[in-house]
Amino acid sequence: MPTRREVIKVSMxxxxxxxxxxxALPLSVRAQPGQAxxxxxxxxxxxxxxxxxALEPHIDAQTMTIHHDxxxxxxxxxxxxxxxxxxxxxGKSIEQLLSNLDALPSDIRTVVRNNxxxxxxxxxxxxxxxxxxxxxxxxxxxxxxxxxxxxFGAFKDAMTRSAMGVFGSGWAWLVLDAGKLAVVAxxxxxxxxxxGKVPLLGLDVWEHAYYLKYQNRRRDYVDAWxxxxxxxxxxxxxxxxxxx
Ligand code: MN3
Numbered sequence: 001m002p003t004r005r006e007v008i009k010v011s012m013x014x015x016x017x018x019x020x021x022x023x024a025l026p027l028s029v030r031a032q033p034g035q036a037x038x039x040x041x042x043x044x045x046x047x048x049x050x051x052x053x054a055l056e057p058h059i060d061a062q063t064m065t066i067h068h069d070x071x072x073x074x075x076x077x078x079x080x081x082x083x084x085x086x087x088x089x090x091g092k093s094i095e096q097l098l099s100n101l102d103a104l105p106s107d108i109r110t111v112v113r114n115n116x117x118x119x120x121x122x123x124x125x126x127x128x129x130x131x132x133x134x135x136x137x138x139x140x141x142x143x144x145x146x147x148x149x150x151x152f153g154a155f156k157d158a159m160t161r162s163a164m165g166v167f168g169s170g171w172a173w174l175v176l177d178a179g180k181l182a183v184v185a186x187x188x189x190x191x192x193x194x195x196g197k198v199p200l201l202g203l204d205v206w207e208h209a210y211y212l213k214y215q216n217r218r219r220d221y222v223d224a225w226x227x228x229x230x231x232x233x234x235x236x237x238x239x240x241x242x243x244x
Pocket of ligand 1: 067122204206208
């Protein structure tokens with residue numbers, strides 16, 4: 001095993017040489033909560049705001065670790081690779097890139113769609129959950145959900161149906177669509193921003209999000225995930241989107 005100092009030295013040499021590929025870091029220097037890995041481009045993997053086991057037993061620590069440190073990290077690396085050397089794109093936010101995919105050079109459009117979508121979706125996903133989450137939203141968002149779906153239970157059913165209806169890989173979303181709350185399902189890593197909608201809450205139903213613990217029992221994962229939602233965070237997104 002290389003020492004931490006040797007690994008950092010190799011990383012610095014690789015960065016200096018313009019090498020953008022990431023490589024597996026030894027456990028000793030793996031991202032800890034509150035500590036993001038070094039950036040190799042304009043986009044960075046955000047650190048989790050909680051420990052990888054914080055969402056146990058609903059989402060297990062191993063799934064969280066692999067999902068964040070490998071899957072999300074790979075989206076960031078691939079996205080940075082796509083915009084490398086393109087100064088006009090590197091200065092744009094991920095939302096700006098995704099909301100106008102047609103403006104991108106055709107050779108990177110699909111890479112940005114998949115990996116940029118993956119980066120934005122997962123960044124929102126981690127910050128949509130917290131230890132001891134769940135329950136139901138109150139105040140403005142709770143009232144808006146009651147208004148749009150008739151009740152929180154009906155919203156939950158709609159979100160669950162949407163998540164169960166994704167064939168293959170994708171997400172179920174609570175969005176603001178022209179100012180109205182709606183539930184939509186999108187394939188792969190497509191983001192609601194690609195359709196001009198505002199994503200408020202996304203449920204990742206790629207198998208990598210649940211297979212280690214739940215195998216083929218997607219419904220059990222969906223039910224458990226509702227116990228992790230940080231409704232204060234979703235309500236804050238709703239307030240800022242509704243006022244925009
Ligand atoms: Mn995922």
